[in-house]
Amino acid sequence: MIMQNRDQQFYANQSKELRQKYKKAKDGSSTSEHNPKRDKAQKVLFIIMVLYSIILVTFVLLLYWVRDFRYYCFNVLNDFNEQGQYIGAFYIGIIGLWFVLTGFNVVLYDILAGFLIHPFWFALITVSLAKFLAKYIGFLIGRYILRNFIYTAMNENIYFITCYLATERKPTKVMYLIQFLAIPTIFKTYACGLFRITHWEFLHPTFFGTVVWAGFWVYMGSNLDSLSDVLQSGDTSNYVPLWLKFTMVIIVALIVYYFIRLTNSIYTEIQNDASLADLSHILEKEDEEQEKLLIYNQINEETQIQEDDENSNNT
Incomplete structure (x- = not known):
């Protein structure tokens, strides 16, 4: 294990x-x-x-x-x-x-x-x-x-x-x-x-x-x-046999074609992974900014409430 x-x-x-x-x-x-x-x-x-x-x-x-x-x-x-x-x-x-x-x-x-x-x-x-x-x-x-x-x-x-x-x-x-x-x-x-x-x-x-x-x-x-x-x-x-030689040539050609398609799909997949990673990074940044904004607004609200309470007491 x-x-x-x-x-x-x-x-x-x-x-x-x-x-x-x-x-x-x-x-x-x-x-x-x-x-x-x-x-x-x-x-x-x-x-x-x-x-x-x-x-x-x-x-x-x-x-x-x-x-x-x-x-x-x-x-x-x-x-x-x-x-x-x-x-x-x-x-x-x-x-x-x-x-x-x-x-x-x-x-x-x-x-x-x-x-x-x-x-x-x-x-x-x-x-x-x-x-x-x-x-x-x-x-x-x-x-x-x-x-x-x-x-x-x-x-x-x-x-x-x-x-x-x-x-x-x-x-x-x-x-x-x-x-x-x-x-x-x-x-x-x-x-x-x-x-x-x-x-x-x-x-x-x-x-x-x-x-x-x-x-x-x-x-x-x-x-x-x-x-x-x-x-x-x-x-x-x-x-x-001649037919087997011919068949093997065709099989090799098909395998090469398959590998080319497979490698192209791998590249596309990696590109997509990179794009998703970049997008995820951007979304994380936006979430962080949004969270900071919420905290900032919350602090402002609390500060405003404290100021209002102080003004009320002074009055």
């Missing part, structure tokens, strides 16, 4: 600050001020992102360009699978969990898991459960370990502020959109822990999105007669 109240207070303060910065940025005013602590956090975050990007890109290039590396990955999973159905599924699931936590989540893993683990429903449960647990762990790390550092580094960034306020306003919708966008997994895990959403608002979109994505690729893997084509070329896009 104490931690929950502390989180609510933290996000309330954060929302107020980010709304002010968002309004200034949209109005064309500068929001940045010299802050050594923020500058240091930004430099550290930039270095981490560069190093991580180099490692991730290297891994992806090896996976898709080097055939021997793909066979090595397959042999690792296959060695575990040969130890037995349940033991193999457990270790393959652990590897999938590690992939998601490190942001190395790749389609090829789902296909290999679907090919190696039988039957299909058991492979789907294994992959979905491993990925779902990894995403929730990442969410918790983002919320309780990385949150303060990221806010210090990013609370002047208009894109971060926009995502934060959009998620705050429509948490469930935005979380479903994030889960179905083909974006790096790290943005579906650690980054979500930074937003003002409840655990439940994160869990059910994440579970649904994870099962749908995993179900598609695991099904593809379970229906392969041979992995030779996949391991030889490393190209998994051939397994995506």
Whole structure:
């Protein structure tokens, strides 16, 4: 309960600050001020992102360009699978969990898991459960370990502020959109822990999105007669039907359009809040002036009554 109240207070303060910065940025005013602590956090975050990007890109290039590396990955999973159905599924699931936590989540893993683990429903449960647990762990790390550092580094960034306020306003919708966008997994895990959403608002979109994505690729893997084509070329896009590619392009376009409308509505809402705050301030001033006038008149009346009484006594 104490931690929950502390989180609510933290996000309330954060929302107020980010709304002010968002309004200034949209109005064309500068929001940045010299802050050594923020500058240091930004430099550290930039270095981490560069190093991580180099490692991730290297891994992806090896996976898709080097055939021997793909066979090595397959042999690792296959060695575990040969130890037995349940033991193999457990270790393959652990590897999938590690992939998601490190942001190395790749389609090829789902296909290999679907090919190696039988039957299909058991492979789907294994992959979905491993990925779902990894995403929730990442969410918790983002919320309780990385949150303060990221806010210090990013609370002047208009894109971060926009995502934060959009998620705050429509948490469930935005979380479903994030889960179905083909974006790096790290943005579906650690980054979500930074937003003002409840655990439940994160869990059910994440579970649904994870099962749908995993179900598609695991099904593809379970229906392969041979992995030779996949391991030889490393190209998994051939397994995506043309109609699905076209549908995904349309969905992405609709999501971008929705985000634009949502951010515009956020700006309007913040402008209205500012106008109401100004109006409230004016009304408070008028009430204060009215109250002062009433007190002044009351004092004058009392003074006049005293003077009349004194005159009467003197008479």
